[in-house]
Amino acid sequence: MKQFFQVFQELTVSEHLRGMFLNTTISRITLKKDRSKLSIYLHSDHLLERSDIREMEEAIYKQLFIGKKISICIRESFHLSSQYTAKVLYEFYEKSLLEELKERNILLYQMMKQGEMEWREDDCLSLILEEQILFRKEEKECIRVIQKIFEERCGVPIHFTIRFVPANKKAEEEEDKTIASLYSSSGNPGYSEEGLSDIYPGAEGSAAYPGTINTAIQDGEAASLSQE
Structure with a gap:
């Protein structure tokens, strides 16, 4: 697993949103064969508000995939205390x-x-x-x-x-x-x-993989992120 902001180093978000996602980790990222949806499997030790997840999906799309026909979907799971x-x-x-x-x-x-x-x-x-x-x-x-x-x-x-x-x-x-x-x-x-999880719908175009997440995704199949 990798820390969220190790994978999405280029993202610029509010201080609140960065704080909520700072200690979360990503186990894998998958891409549909037609490149219409990017799924991010996120793990957190604390609850994340639905509005924060939607805001992060929107930030990923607008900053990394703007103009592309792709949906961003964060699939969250929580590891909570007893x-x-x-x-x-x-x-x-x-x-x-x-x-x-x-x-x-x-x-x-x-x-x-x-x-x-x-x-x-x-x-x-x-x-x-x-x-x-x-x-x-x-x-x-x-x-x-x-x-x-x-x-x-x-x-x-x-x-x-x-x-x-x-x-x-x-x-x-x-x-x-x-x-x-x-x-x-x-x-x-x-x-x-x-x-x-719902998905953040993108605009028209074809999918591309910018910046630091290029190596984390393989076309059309799940790409597990290696351990640090």
Whole structure:
């Protein structure tokens, strides 16, 4: 692994952003065969806000790939202390979690935003929602995504369930119409099995590899960064 700013030495970012990424490391960088997406596998011992990750993706694109048709995607993982239970993690990570859900799947965002959180234990969370057809359809996906974020990204176990309660019929119909309208017009990319992070979309052109990351990437395949 290499330190983040050993790989991206040419980046100029704010003092705050540099401080947040200073002690993070990169295990590998991969490039799609069509050169449309650059994925950076980042490891951190502290939580990173969603807004900071998006700002760094944007900085990498604008300073190193401007004018190229390429998307920058930071795939973060956290190695947190044992003090982080699922309940504690949610308290600190709720804002970033909701921002990500809003970007990727508006229905999952609405479910987490509207539902009542019931912590039975520090690692057992139940989301209580009024019965709605669209929410019911997304139940399994919501559970999958939340568990993946907590357990795979953050290394914190969680038992997450969703419980539906009867809703007022008229209110339910109006809510379904509102959410359906939001969903159809949102253009959210959704989540894939490949990973959870969103990507910063670039502009038109073909990909190039400037500066210090030239040697870290091999065309069309994963390039692991060697140990120092």
